[in-house]
Structure formats: C-alpha cells, structure tokens
Amino acid sequence: MVVDPLAEVVALLQPGARFSKAVVGAGAWHIRRSDAGQPFYCVVLEGGCRLVVDVHEAIELRSGDFILVPAAHGVAMSSLAPPSVLAETVPVALTSGEFRIGNQDGPTDLRMLIGHCSFASPDAALLVSLLPQLVHVRGEPRLATLVQFVRDEFREQRPAREVILARLLEVLLIEALRSAAGTAASPGLVRGLADERLAVAIRRMHESPARAWTVAQLAKEAALSRSAFFDRFNRAVGVAPMEYLLAWRMAMAKNMLRGSDGGVAEIAQRVGYGSASAFSVAFTRHVGLSPTQYAREQMEQ
Structure with a gap:
C-alpha cells in the first residue's frame, strides 16, 4: 500500500x-x-x-x-x-x-x-x-x-x-x-516531500513507523551519506530525522489512545517501542501525561 x-x-x-x-x-x-x-x-x-x-x-x-x-x-x-x-x-x-x-x-x-x-x-x-x-x-x-x-x-x-x-x-x-x-515554501513536510531523496525516507517512516529506524538506515533509503542526509533533512524539514519520526509516532499514539484503539502495550508496539514501559516513558516526556492518564482525560472530555 x-x-x-x-x-x-x-x-x-x-x-x-x-x-x-x-x-x-x-x-x-x-x-x-x-x-x-x-x-x-x-x-x-x-x-x-x-x-x-x-x-x-x-x-x-x-x-x-x-x-x-x-x-x-x-x-x-x-x-x-x-x-x-x-x-x-x-x-x-x-x-x-x-x-x-x-x-x-x-x-x-x-x-x-x-x-x-x-x-x-x-x-x-x-x-x-x-x-x-x-x-x-x-x-x-x-x-x-x-x-x-x-x-x-x-x-x-x-x-x-x-x-x-x-x-x-x-x-x-x-x-x-x-x-x-x-515553490520556496518554508521548512516543513512539504519541502521534504519536494526533495526526491528525502521523500523516499519520509514515506518509509510513515509506511513502517514501528521499525527501529536509525539515521544511517534512513540515509540508505534516501541514497545519501549519513551526514549529507542529516543536514539535508534538517534544512528542508526544519527538524532532525529522529525528531520528525518521534513527532509522527506520538501523533499516531495520541490518535490511537483517543479512539481506544488497543491497549498501551499494543499501541507501543505499533509505534515502534519494544515495551509498554519504554513507550510510557517517551510518551510522558513528550506529552506531559502518561498514556493511561492521557486516554482517561480524553474520555472525560
């Protein structure tokens, strides 16, 4: 797909x-x-x-x-x-x-x-x-x-x-x-997708968010050296590759938690974390609430 x-x-x-x-x-x-x-x-x-x-x-x-x-x-x-x-x-x-x-x-x-x-x-x-x-x-x-x-x-x-x-x-x-x-759009997803090399890596992240991506692997997908890929991604998208991937994973996770789309362990696996605890730590650091607290607050609204 x-x-x-x-x-x-x-x-x-x-x-x-x-x-x-x-x-x-x-x-x-x-x-x-x-x-x-x-x-x-x-x-x-x-x-x-x-x-x-x-x-x-x-x-x-x-x-x-x-x-x-x-x-x-x-x-x-x-x-x-x-x-x-x-x-x-x-x-x-x-x-x-x-x-x-x-x-x-x-x-x-x-x-x-x-x-x-x-x-x-x-x-x-x-x-x-x-x-x-x-x-x-x-x-x-x-x-x-x-x-x-x-x-x-x-x-x-x-x-x-x-x-x-x-x-x-x-x-x-x-x-x-x-x-x-x-056009000369300001840095963001659009400029990243306009770059043929970077677009391949961005699509791979969206196709397989659960994969344990590294900058080196994404650079290989883009057919660029690690340093060239990192610099080019930063300039075009405005954030580092791993920062973009984290933002997308957290957006997916929050959407799943709002829809009660699986338990915390299942969601953790679907967005690229090997355990519920590792996901909970990352989510809490990024969102300010644990996954369970976030889901509960969304249900109460």
Missing part, C-alpha cells in the same frame, strides 16, 4: 470551517488583526494587496495568489499603495454580504476571499509543526475554485453541510500544500 504522508497529517488535523468572507477594497487602506495561532487563508480574485504575517517579510499578492498560514498570530494587510498614516481601517459590511475596506464610494480595485479554518485534533500544535509556516501559491485557479466552494457551502444551510465543508477543507489544505511543493 502506498502511503501519502501529507494526506495522513492533514487527515489527522481534522480541519473544519470557521468562517469565510468576501472583501472588496478601494483606494488606500490598512488592517491588522491578531489570530492567536489560527489557520488563516486568503485568495486574491482581482487586484492586489500587501500582506505581512507574523515575522515574515511583506508579500505582494496579485490576482490568483493563494496564502495559507497553518498557525497565524499576527496578520497585517494593506493596499499596494499604503495610506500615508497607518491608521487601522474598519471594514464596512455591505448588504450583499461582502465587506468593503478603504474608500466607500466609487469603483473597487480589489476583491478577495479570506477566512479561517480550525483543526479539531487535540494534537493540532504538534501536527502543524510538521507543515510549512507559510504557503504562498501563485497562479493556481483550482485553489480559488475550492475556496469559492467553501464560501458558498459556508453561507448556505444545505443538508450535510458540515460533512461537505470538512471534505472541502481537507482537499483545500492538501491542494495548497501540494501546489507549494515546487
């Missing part, structure tokens, strides 16, 4: 819709918001604007651009020609359901969809750490179409709305991350 690491991570995240809104702009404007680590996305349908996310450099967005930030804390947006005074612009709700920023009269020069999704997984922080901090995709109309579907479904009270939204957002996230594979 062929394992897709990216699809596995996104599926475990359990993405869901929070809100999506259409925004039109005119003239000079500037808005800023704090998102407390929420997943943020934006697609520019017409015109352009400038975007600054957290500590990243300003990005000039053009029509057809898509931005995904799996964990945004501070987001600032402005017109391409920013106002002389960076006073915060207050969006005005229109009767059409859109929001207008900047000049309230005359033709608009920007149209975009922005929104937040949520990750229902209690392990979202760990899983998000495996993804790039920022994904910028240019010229992918498929993404604009998917976001439009999300927006339409979000606004309409149709049967099975939540099921459709969950599936659409899962597809949207995978498509955005997949589209970013050939």
Whole structure:
C-alpha cells in the first residue's frame, strides 16, 4: 500500500470551517488583526494587496495568489499603495454580504476571499509543526475554485453541510500544500516531500513507523551519506530525522489512545517501542501525561 504522508497529517488535523468572507477594497487602506495561532487563508480574485504575517517579510499578492498560514498570530494587510498614516481601517459590511475596506464610494480595485479554518485534533500544535509556516501559491485557479466552494457551502444551510465543508477543507489544505511543493515554501513536510531523496525516507517512516529506524538506515533509503542526509533533512524539514519520526509516532499514539484503539502495550508496539514501559516513558516526556492518564482525560472530555 502506498502511503501519502501529507494526506495522513492533514487527515489527522481534522480541519473544519470557521468562517469565510468576501472583501472588496478601494483606494488606500490598512488592517491588522491578531489570530492567536489560527489557520488563516486568503485568495486574491482581482487586484492586489500587501500582506505581512507574523515575522515574515511583506508579500505582494496579485490576482490568483493563494496564502495559507497553518498557525497565524499576527496578520497585517494593506493596499499596494499604503495610506500615508497607518491608521487601522474598519471594514464596512455591505448588504450583499461582502465587506468593503478603504474608500466607500466609487469603483473597487480589489476583491478577495479570506477566512479561517480550525483543526479539531487535540494534537493540532504538534501536527502543524510538521507543515510549512507559510504557503504562498501563485497562479493556481483550482485553489480559488475550492475556496469559492467553501464560501458558498459556508453561507448556505444545505443538508450535510458540515460533512461537505470538512471534505472541502481537507482537499483545500492538501491542494495548497501540494501546489507549494515546487515553490520556496518554508521548512516543513512539504519541502521534504519536494526533495526526491528525502521523500523516499519520509514515506518509509510513515509506511513502517514501528521499525527501529536509525539515521544511517534512513540515509540508505534516501541514497545519501549519513551526514549529507542529516543536514539535508534538517534544512528542508526544519527538524532532525529522529525528531520528525518521534513527532509522527506520538501523533499516531495520541490518535490511537483517543479512539481506544488497543491497549498501551499494543499501541507501543505499533509505534515502534519494544515495551509498554519504554513507550510510557517517551510518551510522558513528550506529552506531559502518561498514556493511561492521557486516554482517561480524553474520555472525560
């Protein structure tokens, strides 16, 4: 069976819709918001604007651009020609359901969809750490179409709305991350999978998480020397190979414990530990609770 690491991570995240809104702009404007680590996305349908996310450099967005930030804390947006005074612009709700920023009269020069999704997984922080901090995709109309579907479904009270939204957002996230594979994405799983050599080793880890992997064995799978593999993995993924493997094993273990998918000894074996005690020590160090305590807390929620 062929394992897709990216699809596995996104599926475990359990993405869901929070809100999506259409925004039109005119003239000079500037808005800023704090998102407390929420997943943020934006697609520019017409015109352009400038975007600054957290500590990243300003990005000039053009029509057809898509931005995904799996964990945004501070987001600032402005017109391409920013106002002389960076006073915060207050969006005005229109009767059409859109929001207008900047000049309230005359033709608009920007149209975009922005929104937040949520990750229902209690392990979202760990899983998000495996993804790039920022994904910028240019010229992918498929993404604009998917976001439009999300927006339409979000606004309409149709049967099975939540099921459709969950599936659409899962597809949207995978498509955005997949589209970013050939771009200068920040370090994370996407950049690792874009490297043909590293992708082989990452897939092996996901196919056989119970195997007692060593850096030397993974380097052999990637057809690289141990040192070259270690350095290349660190630069692309942002963490050491064994750190990535540990994060994935713990994400799997937590998912199994939440679903009462076997006892501690069985789960230990399935995620690569020779004994329940060795697994319990590693899990407690990583999570802050023993496997038994973690499973009990999840049942009580």
